[in-house]
Amino acid sequence: xxxxxxxxxxxxxxxxxxxxxxxxxxxxxxxxxxxxxxxxxxxxxxxxxxxxxxxxxxxxxxxxxxxxxxxxxxxxxxxxxxxxxxxxxxxxxxxxxxxxxxxxxxxxxxxxxxxxxxxxxxxxxxxxxxxxxxxxxxxxxxxxxxxxxxxxxxxxxxxxxxxxxxxxxxxxxxxxxxxxxxxxxxxxxxxxxxxxxxxxxxxxxxxxxxxxxxxxxxxxxxxxxxxxxxxxxxxxxxxxxxxxxxxxxxxxxxxxxxxxxxxxxx
Amino acid sequence: xxxxxxxxxxxxxxxxxxxxxxxxxxxxxxxxxxxxxxxxxxxxxxxxxxxxxxxxxxxxxxxxxxxxxxxxxxxxxxxxxxxxxxxxxxxxxxxxxxxxxxxxxxxxxxxxxxxxxxxxxxxxxxxxxxxxxxxxxxxxxxxxxxxxxxxxxxxxxxxxxxxxxxxxxxxxxxxxxxxxxxxxxxxxxxxxxxxxxxxxxxxxxxxxxxxxxxxxxxxxxxxxxxxxxxxxxxxxxxxxxxxxxxxxxxxxxxxxxxxxxxxxxxxxxxxxxxxxxxxxxxxxxxxxxxxxxxxxxxxxxxxxxxxxxxxxxxxxxxxxxxxxxxxxxxxxxxxxxxxxxxxxxxxxxxxxxxxxxxxxxxxxxxxxxxxxxxxxxxxxxxxxxxxxxxxxxxxxxxxxxxxxxxxxxxxxxxxxxxxxxxxxxxxxxxxxxxxxxxxxxxxxxxxxxxxxxxxxxxxxxxxxxxxxx
Numbered sequence: 187x188x189x190x191x192x193x194x195x196x197x198x199x200x201x202x203x204x205x206x207x208x209x210x211x212x213x214x215x216x217x218x219x220x221x222x223x224x225x226x227x228x229x230x231x232x233x234x235x236x237x238x239x240x241x242x243x244x245x246x247x248x249x250x251x252x253x254x255x256x257x258x259x260x261x262x263x264x265x266x267x268x269x270x271x272x273x274x275x276x277x278x279x280x281x282x283x284x285x286x287x288x289x290x291x292x293x294x295x296x297x298x299x300x301x302x303x304x305x306x307x308x309x310x311x312x313x314x315x316x317x318x319x320x321x322x323x324x325x326x327x328x329x330x331x332x333x334x335x336x337x338x339x340x341x342x343x344x345x346x347x348x349x350x351x352x353x354x355x356x357x358x359x360x361x362x363x364x365x366x367x368x369x370x371x372x373x374x375x376x377x378x379x380x381x382x383x384x385x386x387x388x389x390x391x392x393x394x395x396x397x398x399x400x401x402x403x404x405x406x407x408x409x410x411x412x413x414x415x416x417x418x419x420x421x422x423x424x425x426x427x428x429x430x431x432x433x434x435x436x437x438x439x440x441x442x443x444x445x446x447x448x449x450x451x452x
Numbered sequence: 453x454x455x456x457x458x459x460x461x462x463x464x465x466x467x468x469x470x471x472x473x474x475x476x477x478x479x480x481x482x483x484x485x486x487x488x489x490x491x492x493x494x495x496x497x498x499x500x501x502x503x504x505x506x507x508x509x510x511x512x513x514x515x516x517x518x519x520x521x522x523x524x525x526x527x528x529x530x531x532x533x534x535x536x537x538x539x540x541x542x543x544x545x546x547x548x549x550x551x552x553x554x555x556x557x558x559x560x561x562x563x564x565x566x567x568x569x570x571x572x573x574x575x576x577x578x579x580x581x582x583x584x585x586x587x588x589x590x591x592x593x594x595x596x597x598x599x600x601x602x603x604x605x606x607x608x609x610x611x612x613x614x615x616x617x618x619x620x621x622x623x624x625x626x627x628x629x630x631x632x633x634x635x636x637x638x639x640x641x642x643x644x645x646x647x648x649x650x651x652x653x654x655x656x657x658x659x660x661x662x663x664x665x666x667x668x669x670x671x672x673x674x675x676x677x678x679x680x681x682x683x684x685x686x687x688x689x690x691x692x693x694x695x696x697x698x699x700x701x702x703x704x705x706x707x708x709x710x711x712x713x714x715x716x717x718x719x720x721x722x723x724x725x726x727x728x729x730x731x732x733x734x735x736x737x738x739x740x741x742x743x744x745x746x747x748x749x750x751x752x753x754x755x756x757x758x759x760x761x762x763x764x765x766x767x768x769x770x771x772x773x774x775x776x777x778x779x780x781x782x783x784x785x786x787x788x789x790x791x792x793x794x795x796x797x798x799x800x801x802x803x804x805x806x807x808x809x810x811x812x813x814x815x816x817x818x819x820x821x822x823x824x825x826x827x828x829x830x831x832x833x834x835x836x837x838x839x840x841x842x843x844x845x846x847x848x849x850x851x852x853x854x855x856x857x858x859x860x861x862x863x864x865x866x867x868x869x870x871x872x873x874x875x876x877x878x879x880x881x882x883x884x885x886x887x888x889x890x891x892x893x894x895x896x897x898x899x900x901x902x903x904x905x906x907x908x909x910x911x912x913x914x915x916x917x918x919x920x921x
Contacts, residue, residue, distance in 0.1 A: 248703030254692055262696060265810070336744055339684055339706040 204281055208241045208263045210234075211249045217333040218247060220326075221403050222312040227259040229395025230271050234261075235431040236386050237283040247334035272301070275388045285387045297389045304389070308396045314360055317351040321406045386427075394427045499523050499531060500558045500567040506574045510547060511606040517634030518542055522570055531555060535570055542572065544636060546610065547603040550575040577602045587616075592650075594618030607633055621648035638669040653803045653907075655694035655812045656701075658786055659686040677713040680741070682706070685786055695810035701785045707745040709738035719757060723885050724827065724844060726765050730755040738787075739778055746778040747787060764828040769921055771796075771852075772820040788815030791854040792875075792906070794915025796821055798850050799877030799899030804907035806854035820870060821852030823921040827883070844883045848895070850921060851876035875901045890918045 212227040213219040219227070227243075234241045241261065246252060253260040253269040260269035261277075268277045278284065286294055316327045331347060332340035355361045397420055401411050414420055502519050504512075518541040525531040535553045542551045551574050558567030583598040594616050601611040610629040616622065625645035632638040646661045662683035669676055685705050689698055712735050719728035732753040739746020751773030758766050777783045790813065792800035806816045827844045834840050853874050857866050881895030893915040899908045 246700075248700075251688065251703035252699050254689070265696070267692075267696070267699065335704065336706055336742060339704060339744075342684070343704060 202264055202281075204239050204278075204283070205264055206240060208239065208261060209244050210241045210259050210261050211244050211246055211252060212259045213249045214245045214247055214334065218330055219245075220316055220330060221399060221405070222309055222316060223250075223258045224403070225312060225396040225399035226257070226271065226309070227395075228399055229392045230259050230261070230274055232394050232427065232431060233271060233275065233285075233388050233391035234278075236285055236388075236391055237278055239278065239283060271388065271392055289387070297387055300389050301392055304392050304396065308393075310355075310358070310360060312396070312400070313351050314355060314363070315405065315410070317348045318355055318361070319406070323348060325406055386430075390423075390427065394424060398424050398428065495527060495566070497526070497528055497531060497566045497568050498564055499525055499570055500562075500564065501569045503569065503571040504574060505571060506576065508576050509579075509606045510576060510603060514545075514607045514633045515542070518545070519572070528568075531568060531570065535572075539572070541636075542574065545608045545631075547577055547608050548574045549577050592618050592620050594621070607631075608636070620650070623647045635669075637675070639667075641666045641668075650690055651803070652690060653790075653801070653813050654785065654815070655690045655698050656785065657688045657690050659688075660684070661686075673716055673718075675715045675717070677711075677715075679711045679713070680709070681711065682708045682741075682743070685784075687784075687786060695812040697809035697814060698785065698812045705745055705784060705786075706743040707738050707787075708741040708743035709736050709745075710741060711736035719755070721888065723888055723891050724765075724883065725755075725757045725767070726759050727757055729757065744781075745784055745787060746781065747783055748776040748778060749787065750774050750776075751789075760826075762828070764826060767825040767827065768823070770820070770822045771921060773818065774857075775817040777817075783817060785814055788817060789819045789854060790815050791819050791821055791852055794893060794895065794909075794913050795917040795919060796850070796921045797852045797875055797877060798848060798879060798881075798893075798895055798913060798915070799897030799909060800875065800902075801907040801909050805875060805903075806906075807856055808905050816854040817856045818866070818870060819852065819854040821850065821921055823851075824849045830882075842885045844885075845880065846883055846893075847878075847880050849876070849878045851901075852921075873901070873903050875899070875903065875906065890916065891920065892916045893920075 210227070210230060213223055215224075231241065231243065249258045249260075250256060254267055255269045257270050260267055261274055263277070266277070268274050275284075286297060289297065315322055317323050328344040328348065332344040335343055352361065397414060400414060401421075401424065403411075405411075499522055502522055504515055504519070507515075519538045522531065522534045522538050525534045532555065535555060539551050539553050542548055551572055554571040554573065556569050556571070558564060558569050579601065581600045581602070583600075585596050587594050587596060595618070596614060596616045598615075599613040603609065604611050608631050610627075612627045612629070613625070615624045623646055625643060625647070627641060627643045627645075629641040630639060643664045643666070644662075645664075646659070648657070648659045650657050660683050662681060664679060664681040664683075666677060666679045683706070685707060686703075687705075688702050714731075714733045716731045717728070719725035719730055730753065734749075734751050736747075736749040738749070751771070753769070753771050755767065755769040760766055773789050775783055775788060790803035790805075791797060792805035793802035797805065803815075804813055806819075807814045825846050825848045827846045829836075830840055830843050830845055835843075851874055853870050853872075855869055855873075857869060877897050877899040879895050879897035881893050881897075884892040886892060893913075895913050895915070896911060897909065897913050899910060902908055
């Protein structure tokens with residue numbers, strides 16, 4: 187989003203209170219949504235719950251194309267459409283809802299740096315596993331991604347997406363990495379950031395979204411989830427957030443693609 | 453765009469036959485059966501041989517059909533007439549640059565005293581012709597490169613490729629056309645294309661990639677077209693500020709449709725006709741052969757022309773259409789009808805009428821529009837017999853309506869809905885004919901029956917297009 191557009195959005199947003207009918211759009215949760223999108227969507231939902239802002243979740247097969255930035259999730263609030271966690275945090279801040287007000291400048295800068303790191307490492311790793319690991323791509327990602335479309339469009343769109351992600355991976359130098367390396371990177375990262383969770387901020391929402399999704403999603407290899415499970419502080423972090431913000435069990439409904447048997451093990 | 457009322461992205465103009473001669477406006481003078489010509493007429497002749505000189509890659513069997521009639525001629529006038537017809541037929545194939553006819557008495561040992569030889573001297577088109585031009589419009593400039601391979605396999609087949617590189621969009625089209633030898637009107641064409649269109653009235657951008665096959669043939673007095681089309685459509689918002697209703701339509705869809713069109717055209721010219729009528733019926737069934745979109749679409753166009761006193765012409769036209777969704781999926785914004793603008797109901801802005809959301813027009817599932825025109829030559833007829841004949845003044849009265857129907861209700865309720873809130877307009881203007889394919893209009897319009905949400909163009913309105921109400 188350009189600076190001018192961002193300024194415009196925040197100015198517009200400040201004028202109106204948060205409406206009751208705010209809606210979050212994500213791909214179809216049963217058949218379509220992928221790990222990375224699900225994690226991002228859960229992060230935004232967690233953040234909005236932490237702020238105490240009500241939001242309805244709507245599933246649309248074309249959510250990705252409806253989003254102004256081409257990324258899910260996005261929220262439709264009043265007549266505003268804002269996509270991805272960063273801009274949504276800005277947007278709620280303009281409306282007077284913020285989680286990071288209690289932090290000093292240094293902490294806030296650190297938090298922003300960590301958030302960037304999560305997006306750069308965790309999200310990239312998720313994308314890598316989804317689209318660059320051949321087994322996952324052919325057994326899970328491509329069929330799920332293209333499930334709403336009819337032949338031959340389903341194949342065209344899935345391969346187009348895969349090609350796009352792979353090109354991006356090559357550009358940032360992840361193209362040659364193996365699954366093993368990627369898992370190591372993310373678990374190493376996860377431990378380093380885990381010490382930051384002493385009060386709920388947007389960073390916690392983001393990390394929770396990603397970790398919880400990884401822990402509860404069935405993939406071709408469970409290596410990733412196993413690695414995260416070996417850190418007890420991460421597990422207790424996930425459990426704490428889940429209990430504080432998702433007590434009403436909406437989560438287990440909204441994330442029905444996850445294996446329920448994993449949740450008690452947390 | 454700007455010429456079709458129902459949104460459809462036609463591939464770049466490359467529809468099949470390219471007739472060498474536009475004989476529409478030439479009143480063919482009757483061959484006078486004068487008594488002075490008796491001598492020639494009564495003299496029986498026999499066409500002994502027909503030569504075609506200058507053939508290169510063209511197969512001869514294709515031409516035998518076209519020139520066969522010349523052998524039927526029984527007298528000199530007949531020979532000339534038949535040769536002329538054969539020449540027109542040869543030119544129509546679009547494979548010759550030039551065709552000349554030479555009629556001579558037969559020479560040689562077996563020559564009859566009244567024997568004639570007819571020689572067609574033809575010059576074939578080059579194997580490949582290219583063209584380039586630039587276009588400006590819709591806040592966009594583009595460069596169009598065209599490549600044509602006429603007479604590809606020697607039987608009047610044609611392969612055309614067009615590539616348009618614009619500041620915003622890139623489009624291309626590849627088309628293969630094959631007529632049946634001896635019946636040029638019966639032909640098959642296959643098209644492959646990608647077209648991108650921007651529709652600011654709906655804040656919508658549409659990219660179509662598709663393939664279509666078309667079969668055209670004459671039947672009695674009509675011209676029939678059967679077509680299958682498979683299109684991958686990608687819709688997106690033109691701007692961030694697009695309404696949410698348009699945003700919801702974004703994404704990919706696949707349309708596979710069978711369509712049939714029937715045309716009866718007895719007009720003497722397709723632009724500014726003086727007499728005759730036109731009836732066009734088009735129906736499209738999508739979803740039966742696969743794809744995500746399923747609907748049945750019917751629309752028709754009727755035009756009648758009659759010459760009145762002092763070279764003025766009265767023209768009446770009526771359009772109508774209906775889009776019926778099949779199944780419980782609602783219709784797509786790209787399939788619905790649009791109405792309004794200088795080519796349909798004048799006095800309203802382009803396609804700015806009917807159902808809308810936050811200023812973006814969403815189109816309707818049913819429409820009708822009617823127009824009544826009186827065309828007259830320019831006052832005092834400046835430039836008569838030349839440049840001035842390209843212009844006409846016209847007085848018009850347009851009316852129409854566009855809405856969505858609730859198909860649970862009966863036909864009575866539908867008619868009632870189409871009859872209420874009628875938009876209409878009247879005015880006067882000048883029409884300029886551009887070749888035989890397009891026309892420009894400069895009108896002073898007074899819109900009436902404006903409904904809330906319609907965008908009007910009160911006063912002077914300029915229009916350009918190939919299809920007019």
